[in-house]
Amino acid sequence: MDRRTIFNGRLLPVALLLPQLLLTFFFFYWPAGQAVWSSLITQDAFGQGSVFVGLDNFVDLFTDPLYVASIVRTVFFCLAVSVAAMGIALVLAVFADRSIAGRGIYRTLLIWPYAIAPAMSAVLFLFVLNPRVGLLGRWLNDHGIAWDYTLNGTQAMLMVISASAWKQVSYNFIFFLAGLQSIPRAVTEAARMDGAKGWHRFRTITFPLLAPTTFFLLVVNVVYAAFDTFGTIFALTQGGPGQDTETLVLKVFRDGVINQDIGSSSAQSVVLMFGVIAITAVQFRFMGRKTVS
């Protein structure tokens, strides 16, 4: 089945590979290398000179309570976003999987939010949740509930989780729906004949058979929540109030771009890079296992 093309000489294969190699080099390896290098040096406050300090930046990071708090916050944020986005998507997919009139329309509409840019979805949420101009925000305050995410960290966290999860529901929905449709109808019917009813059937047959999809989505959602929510959070709260919605990615941005602490920011980037590598390794192992079975 292996289709191989044999090239004569070296020039053509190199020429064909070069664009991709250059892109990878300039946009991935070079910045990554820069980050690793920057993470090992420290600059003076005015950017006049730099000193090689080895792993001091990393030691500083992990002894900094603010950084450790940010890790904990990010883990919580990732799990909350993943659970919310996957839970809602699964419920929607189960309903859309039934043969109901106009399900083609439902399916199409449910996919649309995925096409919206992160900052745009953040603005949409502001229209709803802003305490002074947002529909729901004003309604809450009018009814005696003090809603202001610029002052209340818990409320801010709730909002960035909602906005981030909302955007990811569409993606999860598509995969769950495909997963549900790939379950042979006869298997569900056999369970019905065996006497299994609604919820019991879902718990013992449907959900276990969705497990590969669920695991794949969990990895994708964690990666999304950890790295792709920068735009949403930045547009909504800029990480505030205080550091209450500052995930690791936002902290890299704040320390590096705003506070100009290149050493620490680079060290954080390197930590994140290892995080990505670890998650990717897990995902590849899982994918590999799936193709075997």
Place this chain on the structure above:
Amino acid sequence: MATLELQGLRKSFAATQVLRQIDIALADGEMLVIVGASGCGKSTLLRLVAGLETPTAGRITIGGRDVTGLDPSERDIAMVFQNYALYPHMSVFDNMAYGLRIRGLSRGDITRKVEDAAALLGLEALLSRKPRQLSGGQRQRVAMGRAIVRDPKLFLFDEPLSNLDAKLRVQMRAEIRRLQRRLGVTSLYVTHDQVEAMTLGDRLLILHEGTPAQLATPMEVFERPADTYVAGFVGSPTMNFLPGRLARDGTAVQLDAGPLIPLQGRRSGDAVTLGIRPEHLTLGGSDLTLTVDLVEPLGSETLLHGRVAGREADAITVKVAGAVTATETVTVGVQADQAHVFDAGTGKRIDPLGQ
């Protein structure tokens, strides 16, 4: 174990009538085979009984209880699916125990019942395996086991052998029949394979475009097919049909091809189709002259394909025992007592008068 009654059962999908009018009553322990070409509605009929489809009209009664409006989970029926539909994430044991657990049996009872069923089917060594670790025949057995372990009122079989290879199919066919007899569970068995139909059924229901063409024992279906559809469906190679007219006061058929074929008894009618099975034609008779196109030796017998009086429309097959040396034309005799006469217009069987 129970009786099954279908009364005035109809099913339409949108404007398409799939089943027109089905009335059947099955005795306790009877096995009815529903047979027909694909698209005749036989699977739909089975799914209606299972409760996986809702009938457009009619009533389904199992053991005297009207189940027409009930969910499949409340009908106490077991079904063996064409592709087995085993739960892929469960072991063989769990597959069989699933329905028992739902019924809230004690752990000891479940283990005992599953082990009994496994012993009956020779699955003892496979109980901890997953379905993907089993061969097609083993999966088939597990599907059977899942059905019998629950001791249901009714078995439904939806072409359960069609995914097996020929040798295994013959073996499983016999096994299904033995099991069904032994357990005495009323069964509906859907197939498109006429050999399965003939060997498995106490009675056959031949469906043709959503209408029952004949409901009778296998031998009766073979010996007295109700119409040309049934006659052509049952028997291999298929029955020969020759157009003609009743002659000599209904005691013979004047074939359009020329020859006059005498019949047993007297029939009334005009334009008819003479039906004669390939094995009821004998070489060396004087009824038909056959131009031979093809000779197929099958070892113990030989099939001769040819045309009556050289007419393209009157192609027929003759089955002869032993080997035959091919010649261009042969003369063939018709066993008058084995000839079938059908009305040319309606296709219905015409029996001799006074019978």
